Amino acid sequence: MTASTRARRAAPSVDVPKRADDELTPRGARTKAALLAAARAVFERDGFLNARVTDIAEQAGVAHGTFYTYFHDKDDIFAAVVRTIDDDFHEPAPRPAGETLYEAIHHANCRYYETYAGRGRMMGILEQVATFDDDMRSLRRDVRRRFVERSERAIRRWQDAGLADPTVDPHYAASALGSMVDRSVYLWLVLGEPHDKDIALDTLSRLWVNALQLPPDHPARLTESPRL
Amino acid sequence: MTASTRARRAAPSVDVPKRADDELTPRGARTKAALLAAARAVFERDGFLNARVTDIAEQAGVAHGTFYTYFHDKDDIFAAVVRTIDDDFHEPAPRPAGETLYEAIHHANCRYYETYAGRGRMMGILEQVATFDDDMRSLRRDVRRRFVERSERAIRRWQDAGLADPTVDPHYAASALGSMVDRSVYLWLVLGEPHDKDIALDTLSRLWVNALQLPPDHPARLTESPRL
Amino acid sequence: MTASTRARRAAPSVDVPKRADDELTPRGARTKAALLAAARAVFERDGFLNARVTDIAEQAGVAHGTFYTYFHDKDDIFAAVVRTIDDDFHEPAPRPAGETLYEAIHHANCRYYETYAGRGRMMGILEQVATFDDDMRSLRRDVRRRFVERSERAIRRWQDAGLADPTVDPHYAASALGSMVDRSVYLWLVLGEPHDKDIALDTLSRLWVNALQLPPDHPARLTESPRL
Amino acid sequence: MTASTRARRAAPSVDVPKRADDELTPRGARTKAALLAAARAVFERDGFLNARVTDIAEQAGVAHGTFYTYFHDKDDIFAAVVRTIDDDFHEPAPRPAGETLYEAIHHANCRYYETYAGRGRMMGILEQVATFDDDMRSLRRDVRRRFVERSERAIRRWQDAGLADPTVDPHYAASALGSMVDRSVYLWLVLGEPHDKDIALDTLSRLWVNALQLPPDHPARLTESPRL
DNA sequence: TATGAATGAGCTTTCATTCAT
DNA sequence: TATGAATGAAAGCTCATTCAT
Secondary structure, three states: OOOOOOOOOOOOOOOOOOOOHHEEEEEEHHHHHHHHHHHHHHHHHHHHHHHHHHHHHHHHOOOOOHHHOOOOOHHHHHHHHHHHHHHHHOOOOOOOOOEOOOOOOOHHHHHHHHEEEEEEEEHHHHHHHHHHOOHHHHHHHHHHHHHHHHHHHHHHHHHHHOOOOOOHHHHHHEEEEEHHHHHHHHHHOOOOOOOOOHHHHHHHHHHHEEEEEEOOEEEEOOOOOOOO | OOOOOOOOOOOOOOOOOOOOOHHOOOHHHHHHHHHEEEHHHHHHHHHHHHHHHHHHHHOOOOOHHHHHHHHOHHHHHHHHHHHHHHHHHHHHOOOOOOOOOHHHHHHHHHHHHHHHHOOOHHHHHHHHHHHOHHHHHHHHHEEEEEEEEHHHHHHHHHHHHOOOOOOOOOHHHHHHHHHHHHHHHHHHOOOOOOHHHHHHHHHHHHHHHHHHOOOOEEEEOOOOOOOO | OOOOOOOOOOOOOOOOOOOOOHOOOOHHHHHHHHHHHHHHHHHHHHHHOOOHHHHHHHHHHHOOHHHHHOOOOOOHHHHHHHHHHHHHHHHHOOOEEEEEHHHHHHHHHHHHHHHHHHOOHHHHHHHHHHHHOHHHHHHHHHHHHHHHHHHHHHHHHHOOOOOOOOOHHHHHHHHHHHHHHHHHHHHHHHHOOOOOOHHHHHHHHHHHHHOOOOOOOOOOOOOOOOOO | OOOOOOOOOOOOOOOOOOOOOHOOOHHHHHHHHHHHHHHHHHHHHHHHHHHHHHHHHHHHHHOOOHHOOOOOHHHHHHHHHHHHHHHHHHHHOOOOOOEEEEHHHHHHHHHHHHHHHHOOOHHHHHHHHOOOOHHHHHHHHHHHHHHHHHHHHHHHHHHHOOOOOOOOOHHHHHHHHHHHHHHHHHHHHHOOOOOHHHHHHHHHHHHHHHHOOOOOEEOOOOOOOOOO
């Protein structure tokens, strides 16, 4: 044969899943991990938009094409990176027994701050991607919704117990206070607004307590903790 | 995720300034205005990243090349569009005399909501651009800073007058409450979170007042209004 | 702005038509014509599969990107080249008055041969593309169908006039005889089977006449000519 | 046209022959057979151009790399598949004694049809490959030549016996009638042109007989059968 | 000023083939 | 033999920007 002749591919598109994690040989798993780590580094350095697949591959020390052995495209690996990061937000927090309401709320806020801080620049990148990618936006909103729902339930319980201002709407209150914490932390940790961590978090917690007119020193025994 | 996403590294971009507004012939002024209007329409339709210079020119009914008679690039015209939009946030609000504190704060929150709503999709786009463009980020933060500083001064006055909780830090409180309002409005108006406007804004204002432990029915006569 | 940022395009796909021929400036028309000519040359030299857009642009003496000002992709320009070639097959042939049946049929066959020959290597390329491209296959079959239908009508008339074998099915006969001519010409002109043109075409015409048991010397006055 | 189409220029391809069939272990023979079967399935499903070596290996249930233990490349295995298919066309047909000429010719045409139909989609793929691969084109022409030569000899005999029109050239007639049958069957079976098999084949045979002006009911005892 | 054709850097993705295990 | 990870050559296509008219 004179000429070997290549493809007229029909749109491969969505399907064609990459080999699942548990079908990988140790070597493959290592490479995939290297790519994920490299991707995170590159995203953090360049942001999502400026990150190039080439850079990620190079950073991981593999050939350009190897990237496509494990991921479909930049979006795909980004989602994978986010997934590795996202989980910690969902772990239920173990709560000490004798906390006051202020302490419980403060604890939750601190924990949110620390988790956010641990994610470093990736949270900002996720925020960026969420402004133009529907899937990431959904993911972002799901995380948020869970927090808000938890807070909402707590507010209702406090209202029922006569501890919280009965005139505020629990849903909107939970949403607003969640936004307050979430956005403040974003300003401090992602946009780098200078701040004194202790004062900042203490103020946040006080405002939280005040906003619902909770008695700060009342025991928080009502089980579930009001995390953002 | 459907489409692939690209970006470009910073370009040298020699600063050849385009002809200033007052040096334009009437015809030129008309063309420039058409481009600005077209740009806003295209940005609102496609977002910043998907907007193409070609589309803007086409929408404005001028040739592709004409764009460059008036603007350096997409960034340039985007900044110009934002400038035409940004101003309204800064107009001092005329305040009625006999307002209560709740009314004053609620008025400010409503005004912020309305202004945001009037900007329509552009606020979301600006938020998007602010995630990767330093200049736009600065602009965004300047707007914010002005709001926060005004609130901060008001809080201090209220604390001095014995009306507000003296234990909260005025700066962080202003920042946090500003974030609360700003982010809530973003969720409602940009991300389209379903909400009942009246309840939502009322809750926001109540939380604001509560958070500082202000007496809601006290006259707001302390001059400057605490907007956002 | 630090980085100018490019697109996250949504699948542009089918639409986005290129500027129509009559909206082109003379310069544009010249370039487009150059690309078409270059494309034909490249296709004839390399076949469709091996032809590269780059080669076409280079051959036309324009930059790579210029190609995309006028055509969507290789398929698009191929279709355009074929369209410029296809038309001649459809021109109705002017027929002399006193022809015999054999002469009329022979004339049609010769004309088919010549038209085919004039298209040169492009007919082979079209045959190639028709094996994997549905649109081109349709085009190919449309051309064929028109020939066959014309022949079929002629055969019916001849049968009605008692000139042709009444036992053959007019449709299948037209199709089969069309295939005979079409494929023979393909073998000779595209695959380069050595042949003596005169004997070859004469044999073809004799077989045609015999196959229908037509009296070769009978006047062909039954108006429409049985082309392929 | 949906997808873009690429091709590759001829590769040097050093001729390291793969292990011959009789040097294979039983296990190896089984793997090779699996690959051949898989290749045929994939070619029939996707066509030659869209078939990927990966798909063939996967379909055969072996690792990608294993393919290269048995075949050089896609061309190589395609040729092998075709070889397994090609043979049946050459088997001499056993002919009954008292046939008429029409019956003999009809029988041959039916047999060609059936053989073609049995090859299913592979004949179309072979036609496709023959448009760009010289070796496959040769193979295709060899098959054809044998048929034509056989017909040519038959026609000569019939002419010598005064049974066939002496004015048609035996070589071109054989070629043209072969093309008629071959192409008709291609249209029906590969391109899927709707047809009534009995009428279609009967018409084909009648035209064959008529074209040579053979007496249809004359005994076909002249030994060798005019196939195709 | 306005035009729109021309440019080409830049990034993406595919898949045949090799090779260490 | 079998495996499947790694490779990298090839093309494709987009669109911001320039520039001759």
